[in-house]
């Protein structure tokens with residue numbers, strides 16, 4: 278079986294990628310399986326820029342094909358925030374619950390129809406011997422009035438999917454993997470890169 282390195286320490290992402298890549302005949306390893314203590318400063322102004330930085334840094338360590346994911350939430354009423362700062366929206370310690378509480382506070386007086394949001398995922402694939410590829414996947418929804426559900430990670434409990442009448446955290450992992458920004462990005466990568474899959 279082919280092995281891919283996923284340049285992330287986020288176990289929520291790792292679980293989703295494990296399933297998404299298993300369907301395609303790959304097994305994955307993440308930064309949590311690699312001994313080195315690697316920290317990457319995500320200082321680019323775009324998801325794509327940060328994803329490339331993560332993937333290219335790790336290719337230097339492993340010599341394997343590396344996939345990196347930089348993702349986040351864009352809220353229309355907040356002019357696209359938290360955007361690339363999603364992970365640290367409520368502070369440097371990266372706390373999902375604090376991020377969700379801050380988001381709900383910011384939208385306290387915003388009506389249902391003005392709570393449009395989208396998840397964005399930039400996937401970068403870096404190779405030891407050719408140029409990095411990047412694709413973007415999105416998933417449209419709204420910010421709920423209160424958190425619901427306990428699957429998934431991050432902003433899933435406050436991300437409401439109108440046609441499912443559920444938050445992302447109320448979906449099973451299989452259901453999320455059919456519609457998520459991450460799944461959509463991977464589908465694009467597969468379409469553009471048939472020979473590699």
Ligand SMILES: O=c1nc[nH]c2c1ncn2[C@H]1C[C@H](O)[C@@H](COP(=O)(O)OP(=O)(O)OP(=O)(O)O)O1
Nearest residue numbers: 285286287346347348349350363364430431432433
């Ligand atoms: O499917 C998702 N469901 C809910 N929330 C999500 C999702 N996808 C990204 N998010 C949120 C979590 C975090 O607040 C930020 C990602 O930040 P991001 O820097 O890409 O990831 P991270 O720092 O957790 O791990 P790493 O950089 O090691 O991959 O967007």
Ligand SMILES: [Mg+2]
Nearest residue numbers: 287319347364
């Ligand atoms: Mg990060």
